Amino acid sequence: MRTYTIVVGGALAVLLATFLASRVVDYSLEELSQDATETLGAPAYVGLLSTFGLIAWSIALGGCLLGWSERERRCARGSSGAAR
Secondary structure, eight states: OHHHHHHHHHHHHHHHHHHHHHHHTTOOHHHHTSOHHHHHTOOHHHHHHHHHHHHHHHHHHHHHHHHHHHHHHHHHHTOTTSOO
């Protein structure tokens, strides 16, 4: 439950920071969240690369969270496999 609270709290903090930044720099939230190809008038592959980057970061984050949760689970059971 603690991990869920941290993840959801972090996501809400990012959304709040984006909203506040939109007020400070006088851009609408819609302008700040547009796709790169629409904002820059760039070719379609720019958006594709952006999407692949997002997928790669998501996979890396998922791996880190999975490894961390497995380590926590082993430490909670008293396994000698994970030293602190």
